[in-house]
Amino acid sequence: MSSFENLSYEERTFAPLPEFTAQANAQASIYDEAATDRLAFWAKQAEALHWGKKWDQVLDWQPPFAKWFVGGKLNASFNALDRHVEEGRGDRVAIYFEGEPGDSRAITYSQLLSEVKRAANALIELGIKDGDRVAIYLPMIPEAAVAMLACARIGAIHSVVFGGFSADSLITRIQDADASLVITADGGFRKGAAFGLKSIVDEALASEPNNVSKVLVVKRTGQPVAWKNDRDIWWNEALERQSPEHTAEFFDSEHPLFILYTSGTTGKPKGIFHTTGGYLTQAAFTHRMVFDIKPESDVYWCTADIGWITGHSYVVYGPLINGATQVMYEGTPDTPTKGRIFELIEKYKVSILYTAPTLIRTWMKWGEEFPKGSDLSSLRLLGSVGEPINPEAWIWYRDVIGGGRCPIVDTWWQTETGAIMISPLPGITATKPGSAMRALPGISAKVVNDEAEILGNGSGGYLVLTEPWPSMLRGIWGSEERYRETYWSRFDGKYFAGDGAKLDEDGAIWLLGRVDDVMLVSGHNISTTEVESALVSHPNVAEAAVVGAKDETTGQAIVAFVILRGGVPSIGGDELIKELKGHVAKHIGAIARPKQILVVNELPKTRSGKIMRRLLRDVAENRAVGDSTTLADPNVMKLIQSGLATSKSDD
Numbered sequence: 001m002s003s004f005e006n007l008s009y010e011e012r013t014f015a016p017l018p019e020f021t022a023q024a025n026a027q028a029s030i031y032d033e034a035a036t037d038r039l040a041f042w043a044k045q046a047e048a049l050h051w052g053k054k055w056d057q058v059l060d061w062q063p064p065f066a067k068w069f070v071g072g073k074l075n076a077s078f079n080a081l082d083r084h085v086e087e088g089r090g091d092r093v094a095i096y097f098e099g100e101p102g103d104s105r106a107i108t109y110s111q112l113l114s115e116v117k118r119a120a121n122a123l124i125e126l127g128i129k130d131g132d133r134v135a136i137y138l139p140m141i142p143e144a145a146v147a148m149l150a151c152a153r154i155g156a157i158h159s160v161v162f163g164g165f166s167a168d169s170l171i172t173r174i175q176d177a178d179a180s181l182v183i184t185a186d187g188g189f190r191k192g193a194a195f196g197l198k199s200i201v202d203e204a205l206a207s208e209p210n211n212v213s214k215v216l217v218v219k220r221t222g223q224p225v226a227w228k229n230d231r232d233i234w235w236n237e238a239l240e241r242q243s244p245e246h247t248a249e250f251f252d253s254e255h256p257l258f259i260l261y262t263s264g265t266t267g268k269p270k271g272i273f274h275t276t277g278g279y280l281t282q283a284a285f286t287h288r289m290v291f292d293i294k295p296e297s298d299v300y301w302c303t304a305d306i307g308w309i310t311g312h313s314y315v316v317y318g319p320l321i322n323g324a325t326q327v328m329y330e331g332t333p334d335t336p337t338k339g340r341i342f343e344l345i346e347k348y349k350v351s352i353l354y355t356a357p358t359l360i361r362t363w364m365k366w367g368e369e370f371p372k373g374s375d376l377s378s379l380r381l382l383g384s385v386g387e388p389i390n391p392e393a394w395i396w397y398r399d400v401i402g403g404g405r406c407p408i409v410d411t412w413w414q415t416e417t418g419a420i421m422i423s424p425l426p427g428i429t430a431t432k433p434g435s436a437m438r439a440l441p442g443i444s445a446k447v448v449n450d451e452a453e454i455l456g457n458g459s460g461g462y463l464v465l466t467e468p469w470p471s472m473l474r475g476i477w478g479s480e481e482r483y484r485e486t487y488w489s490r491f492d493g494k495y496f497a498g499d500g501a502k503l504d505e506d507g508a509i510w511l512l513g514r515v516d517d518v519m520l521v522s523g524h525n526i527s528t529t530e531v532e533s534a535l536v537s538h539p540n541v542a543e544a545a546v547v548g549a550k551d552e553t554t555g556q557a558i559v560a561f562v563i564l565r566g567g568v569p570s571i572g573g574d575e576l577i578k579e580l581k582g583h584v585a586k587h588i589g590a591i592a593r594p595k596q597i598l599v600v601n602e603l604p605k606t607r608s609g610k611i612m613r614r615l616l617r618d619v620a621e622n623r624a625v626g627d628s629t630t631l632a633d634p635n636v637m638k639l640i641q642s643g644l645a646t647s648k649s650d651d
């Protein structure tokens with residue numbers, strides 16, 4: 001835990017601006033209100049949703065299994081769409097879509113609802129029923145939201161797979177969830193070119209076993225695709241022939257809404273599953289409070305892809321339930337220019353921007369001329385998510401993007417928590433650059449030491465959650481044991497988030513990154529084991545150890561140490577490294593491509609054979625190597641370091 005000690009903090013505190021406080025959704029009193037009666041507080045937030053039948057009990061807690069709003073019935077899609085149309089908000093724009101090539105569409109709540117109803121009818125025609133799993137593998141286009149809401153509408157469980165994942169990653173998820181339908185597109189646009197998705201689905205489905213009988217294909221790029229007549233169906237044709245009428249059925253509050261896979265400390269991704277009532281309650285509440293959303297006047301933009309939890313909670317469910325107008329952008333921030341995001345902020349007069357530190361640091365690297373080239377005066381609030389934000393990036397975000405007038409909300413949460421857990425409330429909480437500040441009302445976050453003792457201010461340790469919360473994961477799909485083991489066994493009876501945290505003298509929470517074998521690369525969770533498995537699946541690799549090394553832009557970068565297999569023909573040095581990087585990208589997806597791969601003769605192992613990643617991290621971060629006395633062979637580190645001095649990173 002030595003890394004907890006040598007952090008430098010930015011000392012300044014930014015008090016809320018009185019003009020902001022005067023109009024804020026949040027009132028300082030809600031912390032007390034929640035502390036006085038937590039369950040009554042959450043029940044009040046749940047009442048903001050439309051329920052077909054009200055719950056009988058707010059919480060049923062049989063640790064570590066929670067049920068929220070027990071006995072209640074509701075429909076997620078009804079809450080996100082029908083409700084607005086029925087209450088006269090149908091003409092409000094729900095989504096301003098901007099494709100990377102420059103095509104754009106403004107979709108109102110009424111239009112989105114008709115599309116979702118047709119899609120729901122199409123799913124029914126394909127035999128999809130409540131409880132069935134549907135895999136969604138789409139680019140960032142409105143159809144992704146339509147597909148999710150259509151599943152939710154009929155009680156089918158969606159499992160969105162990020163469009164950057166490989167065929168291997170896709171089929172693993174399809175198999176684990178036992179999905180019977182895949183919704184995909186011919187392709188999407190990225191970095192100025194069309195990429196294929198349907199071809200990857202075809203490759204994935206060639207692997208057995210799988211129970212996918214139909215593939216719905218959105219036409220996005222118009223590129224040629226291979227076609228299986230008995231399996232593949234064009235989305236637009238399937239929807240066109242449907243009735244635009246569909247009455248939403250109300251499902252149990254605990255009906256599963258979705259599965260979303262996240263990397264664990266072992267190679268196998270975990271299917272985190274969320275249910276309906278509690279998840280929607282907290283997604284909508286946090287979206288309203290943390291982003292201070294004023295649906296009549298704000299234009300909100302969360303830059304996350306729908307393939308991640310941020311896209312689920314803060315592109316689809318939270319904003320739509322709150323009736324917000326939002327921007328959805330398909331492409332990359334540097335296409336066609338590095339000013340693209342800023343041009344879109346100006347074009348749509350975006351008032352609330354929610355993005356990740358990795359993008360903020362990239363903007364810093366590109367230079368101020370890009371944000372300065374657009375009018376950003378419409379912005380009134382800025383959010384950050386996905387990894388710790390360093391104070392320099394926070395200050396830059398505030399000054400250069402926010403013009404010094406926008407509160408910044410650094411929001412800590414996880415796929416597992418479903419919604420924001422730790423964040424300042426804008427207009428209420430004074431902020432410190434780099435700190436997520438404090439747990440939201442109704443949330444109980446603590447920092448504990450190795451012995452599970454709760455620590456006071458001025459101490460560092462592990463972040464835990466000590467009370468159940470509405471949007472908590474209900475489990476790992478298909479593995480109750482892994483759920484207990486992963487989250488509830490390290491500190492008995494407390495949810496262990498896997499993050500280090502420190503409480504400063506004022507009790508503000510500073511997140512310190514993962515303490516397990518999960519790396520955070522551009523805010524994406526990638527497990528060291530998963531990359532190691534991909535590397536050793538290459539015929540030339542005998543053994544591999546992977547670490548996340550500090551990186552100025554991406555937070556962490558993947559550095560791999562590999563031992564080559566003797567007696568196997570191999571291509572030479574640089575070529576092999578390139579090949580291995582490509583091999584990992586092919587196996588997992590481009591986000592997992594190592595930045596650096598070093599060929600070594602030995603790996604540092606303890607006498608019991610455990611790889612000491614801590615020492616490799618020292619090497620990868622150019623630090624003096626820490627205590628290596630427990631190594632079976634203490635000379636190994638010297639050999640690795642001397643080898644490192646002669647190798648180079650090609651990025």
Ligand code: PRX
Nearest residue numbers: 385386387388410411412413414415511525
């Ligand atoms: O390490 C924390 C980091 O991201 C992890 C969760 O990743 P994921 O499930 O992919 O969800 C990301 C989007 C919610 C956490 O365990 N993390 C997320 N937000 C922050 C953060 N670390 C520090 N500060 C944050 N604001």
